[in-house]
Amino acid sequence: xxxxxxxxxxxxxxxxxALDAVSLSFPDGGFFGLLGPSGSGKTTLLRAIAGFVVPDxxxxxxxxxxxENVPVEAREIGMVFQNYALFPNMTVAQNVAFxxxxxxxxxxxxxxxxAEALELVQLGPFGARKTNELSGGQRQRVAMARAIxxxxxxxxxxxxxxxxxxxxxxxxxxxxxxxxREVGITTIFVTHDQEEALTLSDRIGILKxxxxxxxxxxxEVYDDPRDAFTARFLGEANLISGVPEAGGLRLPDGGLIAGxxxxxVAVRPENLRISLCEPQGPVRxxxxxxxxxxxxxxxxxxxxWRGEALKAVGRDRDFADLPGEGEVWLTWDADDTIALEG
Amino acid sequence: xxxxxxxxxxTRAALLLAxxxxxxxxxxxxPLSAMAFFSFLSDVPFGDRDWHVTLDNYRAVFESGTYATLxxxxxxxxxxxxxxxxxxxxxxxxxxxxxxxxRAREAMFLLVILPFWSNSLVRIFSWAIVLRGNGVLxxxxxxxxxxxxxxxxxxSPTAIVIGLVHSYLPYVIxxxxxxxxxxxxxxxxxxxxxxxxxxxxLLRLILPLAAPGIIAGxxxxxxxxxxxxxxxxxxxxxxxxxxxxxxxxxxxAVFNWPLGAALSFVLLAVILxxxxxxxxxxxxxxx
Numbered sequence: 001x002x003x004x005x006x007x008x009x010x011x012x013x014x015x016x017x018a019l020d021a022v023s024l025s026f027p028d029g030g031f032f033g034l035l036g037p038s039g040s041g042k043t044t045l046l047r048a049i050a051g052f053v054v055p056d057x058x059x060x061x062x063x064x065x066x067x068e069n070v071p072v073e074a075r076e077i078g079m080v081f082q083n084y085a086l087f088p089n090m091t092v093a094q095n096v097a098f099x100x101x102x103x104x105x106x107x108x109x110x111x112x113x114x115a116e117a118l119e120l121v122q123l124g125p126f127g128a129r130k131t132n133e134l135s136g137g138q139r140q141r142v143a144m145a146r147a148i149x150x151x152x153x154x155x156x157x158x159x160x161x162x163x164x165x166x167x168x169x170x171x172x173x174x175x176x177x178x179x180x181r182e183v184g185i186t187t188i189f190v191t192h193d194q195e196e197a198l199t200l201s202d203r204i205g206i207l208k209x210x211x212x213x214x215x216x217x218x219x220e221v222y223d224d225p226r227d228a229f230t231a232r233f234l235g236e237a238n239l240i241s242g243v244p245e246a247g248g249l250r251l252p253d254g255g256l257i258a259g260x261x262x263x264x265v266a267v268r269p270e271n272l273r274i275s276l277c278e279p280q281g282p283v284r285x286x287x288x289x290x291x292x293x294x295x296x297x298x299x300x301x302x303x304x305w306r307g308e309a310l311k312a313v314g315r316d317r318d319f320a321d322l323p324g325e326g327e328v329w330l331t332w333d334a335d336d337t338i339a340l341e342g
Numbered sequence: 343x344x345x346x347x348x349x350x351x352x353t354r355a356a357l358l359l360a361x362x363x364x365x366x367x368x369x370x371x372x373p374l375s376a377m378a379f380f381s382f383l384s385d386v387p388f389g390d391r392d393w394h395v396t397l398d399n400y401r402a403v404f405e406s407g408t409y410a411t412l413x414x415x416x417x418x419x420x421x422x423x424x425x426x427x428x429x430x431x432x433x434x435x436x437x438x439x440x441x442x443x444x445r446a447r448e449a450m451f452l453l454v455i456l457p458f459w460s461n462s463l464v465r466i467f468s469w470a471i472v473l474r475g476n477g478v479l480x481x482x483x484x485x486x487x488x489x490x491x492x493x494x495x496x497x498s499p500t501a502i503v504i505g506l507v508h509s510y511l512p513y514v515i516x517x518x519x520x521x522x523x524x525x526x527x528x529x530x531x532x533x534x535x536x537x538x539x540x541x542x543x544l545l546r547l548i549l550p551l552a553a554p555g556i557i558a559g560x561x562x563x564x565x566x567x568x569x570x571x572x573x574x575x576x577x578x579x580x581x582x583x584x585x586x587x588x589x590x591x592x593x594x595a596v597f598n599w600p601l602g603a604a605l606s607f608v609l610l611a612v613i614l615x616x617x618x619x620x621x622x623x624x625x626x627x628x629x
Contacts, residue, residue, distance in 0.1 A: 052531060072534040085532035089550040098546070099536035150536060 002063035002153040002186060003028040004049060009058035011044055011210075018044040019055065020210040026154075026188055026203075031180050033201030033218075034190045037233070041210035042190045043158060049188065050156050051075050062153055078147030078185070082159040084139045086131040092142050093118070093127035099150035117149040120179060137168050144176070148183050155180070157189035161196060173199050194234050198222065206230055228264060228340050237266040237338070238310040240285075251285070253306060258282045262339045271336040272312035274301060274322060279331040289328045292319055303330065381603035399604035409588070409605065413612065416585035419499075420568035423506045424560050430507065431514030432556060436548070438515070439522035440530075454515050457508060466576045469505050470496060473577070497579030505573040510566070514559035521555020522548070557624050565613055569606075585609060 004026040011019040018041045026032045034042040047053040049060055051072035060067050067075055078099075087095050093114050100110045118124050121141035131139065140160060147155055160176065161169045177200055180187050191197050197204050198218045205215035206229075214221055214230045225231035228239055241264045242251040249260035257265060278284065287305040299316035302309060310330070322328065380386065381400070385393040403409050438450055457465060472478040475494030483491050495501045525548060533543045549556075571586035578584075585605070592602030 050535060052534075072531075073537050073539055076537075077535055079532065079535035081528045081532060083526065083528055085526065085528040087529060087533070087547060089547070098533070098538070102537045102539075102542055146532075146536070156535075 003061075004154050004186060004188065005061040006045070006049065007059045007061075009045065009048055009055050009060065011041075011048065011053060011055045017041075017210040019048065019058075021058070022207075022210070022212045023058075024205055024212055024215060026186060028186055029184050030202045031177070031187045031200055032189070033197035033204040034188065034207065035194060035197040035204055035234070036192065036207035038192060039209075040207040042192075042207045044210075045207070046156050046158055046188060046190045049154070050077055050079055076150075076153045077156055078150060078152035078154070079156045080140075080143045080147050080158065080160045082162060084143040084163075086139055086142055086146075088131055090131070091127065092123065092129045092131060092134070095131065095142055096127075096146045096149050099146065103150065113149055114145075117145040120148075120182065121145045121175075136164050137172060140164065140172060141175075144179060148179070148185060151183075152185060155185045155187040157187065159190055159192070162191070162193070169196070176200060198234070204234075206233060208233075223338075225266065225338065226341055228266070231266040231338060231340060236269050236311060236313075238269060238272065239308075239340070240265050240267065240305075253286065255285060257337060259334055260337055260339060262341060264340045266338040266340055267332050267336060268338070269300070269311040269313040271332045272310070273314075273331050274303075274312055274319065275329050275331065276321065277329070279329050281331045281333070283331055283334060283337070285330040287328060287330050289322060289325050292322060292324060303328070305330070377603045377606065380600050381607055383600045386597070386599045399600045400608070402601060403604050403608050409585070409608075412583065412585045412588055413609065416568045417612075417616075419502065419506070419570075419574075419584060420564045422503055423510065423567045424564045426503065426507050427511050427514045427563055428518075428556060428560055431511050431559065432518050432552075434511075435515045435518035435522055439519050439525075440527075454512055458512055462509065462572060463576075465509065466505055466573060469501065469508065469577060473501050473504065496577070497581060499578065499581060501577040502574050502582060505577045506567055506570060509573065510563040513562050514556070517555045517559035517562065518552060519555075521552040521558075525551050561617065568613060569609060 005024070007023050009019050009022045010017070020041075022041070022045060024045075034045060036042045044053055048055050049062075051067070051070065055068070062075060062077075087098065090098070096114045096117055097110055100113060105113070114127070115124070118127055121144050123138060123141050123145065126134070126138065126142075131142065134142065140163075143160075157176075161172050164172060173196060189200065201218055203216060204218050204221060206213045206221070208229055214226060218234075221230065222234055225234060225237070228237075231237035231239070240249075240251070240257070242249045242257070244250070244261055244263055248256045248258040249262070249265060250256055273279075274289070285305055287303045287310060289301060290304050290309075291302040293300040293302070294316055297315065298313060299319050301312040301314075301319055301322070303312065304310070312330070382395050382397065383393045384396045384398065385391045387393050434454070438447060438454070442450060470477075473494075474480075474496040475492060477494075477496070479495070480491075480493040483493055495504070529547060529551075530543055533547055538546070569586045569589070571584065571590040574582035574584045575587050575590075576582075589602050589605045589609070592598045592605065
């Protein structure tokens with residue numbers, strides 16, 4: 001267990017900046033989610049911490065020691081790969097034992113720790129199985145057991161759940177969180193799935209074009225995304241732009257969003273309310289309802305406001321009175337207005 | 343219903359397999375059976391020659407110690423060439439598959455395949471020019487070393503081994519390359535993340551996973567090397583009498599096809615026995 005820190009990490013691949021002066025601290029024992037679209041540099045950052053990527057500039061610390069000159073095999077890390085990378089010529093138990101064998105742990109101790117790790121991932125009776133006899137979820141667990149059995153200082157997960165189908169993924173998220181809590185290893189994981197990042201992480205970091213856009217606890221970042229990219233990438237957001245003036249944000253159609261001080265504000269789809277008669281609240285917009293989409297318990301309304309597509313999400317029965325399409329009023333609580341910079 | 347479908351599938355499979363089996367019958371089974379037949383005759387059944395069925399050819403092979411000695415000599419040659427080819431070929435394949443990338447890899451590949459594209463006689467005679475006394479090799483070493491060295495490798499077992507390794511190395515490189523290429527890089531990365539150093543990764547991961555390819559290459563070249571006759575004859579000279587050259591003599595020089603055929607089938611039987619004895623061990627190593 002250790003704190004991990006990167007300072008001014010920069011990596012260029014033939015002109016393209018995969019990492020651009022990224023500085024970030026990963027708290028000891030925490031579960032940190034690195035989130036970003038593909039090509040944002042999140043995997044490069046993870047691989048730089050692991051030691052597979054040698055940065056052009058910047059420093060990496062595990063614990064308090066700089067590790068730029070420490071090769072991967074001496075960094076005392078545990079890593080779970082996207083394809084799990086289980087050794088096909090070994091059984092489940094041999095896979096898990098590999099790291100201990102390399103460290104020359106005595107056979108009895110090794111067997112005890114392998115059994116313990118397999119128990120932790122609920123694969124106790126599977127030790128003698130071959131890896132190709134396992135399902136996707138089981139392979140994931142073996143990869144996890146193999147990575148933590150050596151008691152690494154940091155656990156790195158590279159899109160660990162992306163190869164699983166949705167139902168299994170949700171189960172494994174809960175499982176992953178439980179395992180991480182039990183072993184308490186500082187964990188850094190990469191994902192492009194924002195829901196996964198929100199579910200698992202104590203803290204998240206959002207990357208875009210190799211730059212760290214925002215980081216902090218998930219709720220804080222979700223409630224106050226600060227910029228349009230984060231607002232749209234983490235959850236969904238309706239962006240509304242106008243001209244700021246003394247009382248609020250003056251919209252092109254003459255309406256005023258009271259209290260807003262920035263040129264662009266965001267409203268989460270779940271906070272938008274739709275009504276047929278003019279609402280009394282201070283914030284209201286006239287928009288056109290384009291489509292109502294039924295998706296089980298929840299429904300989505302697609303709206304058009306002066307050529308901009310807006311989205312409202314709610315329980316389907318909240319939208320029951322609405323017509324299939326037509327002119328409607330939109331409103332939301334003033335507290336739900338999110339100010340965005342830039 | 344399902345039985346009907348199964349029958350349809352079987353018919354289709356038989357139709358699709360037919361050309362392959364027809365070809366194998368024509369190209370392998372018929373000539374081999376003809377040879378098997380010849381090996382039991384007293385003389386070739388051509389023209390007005392007198393011939394009858396006999397076991398004399400096999401008796402001659404087993405009664406004379408010369409053939410056994412030559413067979414053992416050829417098997418030793420096969421083992422030496424195979425071992426050297428694997429020792430040289432596997433590292434080459436490793437560099438090609440896991441170290442070099444892009445255009446450099448293509449260029450290296452071309453160099454590996456080049457011996458395939460040159461005529462085997464031309465290849466062997468080029469080695470003769472290199473290896474003979476006052477030849478290219480001798481001249482080169484003379485130019486580098488200050489004292490007088492005379493090297494003449496021509497007409498020696500070393501020359502035969504050099505020629506054979508050069509001819510058959512590409513097979514080992516190609517089969518090993520394919521096996522190594524199939525090993526995902528993330529496996530090596532995973533092993534490194536677990537603290538394994540190069541030696542451990544090579545011994546515990548790469549060699550076991552590439553073993554099927556290495557073994558396939560070794561078996562592929564062992565068989566023709568044991569029966570080889572061109573390299574021993576041209577590069578071995580007076581010392582170049584091997585089992586393969588004796589068989590060739592029976593067909594080409596002495597015109598004793600029945601004895602040549604009997605010798606060939608004894609060789610085939612010996613090699614099949616060796617492979618059968620080795621197969622449990624080979625299968626174990628592939629697990």
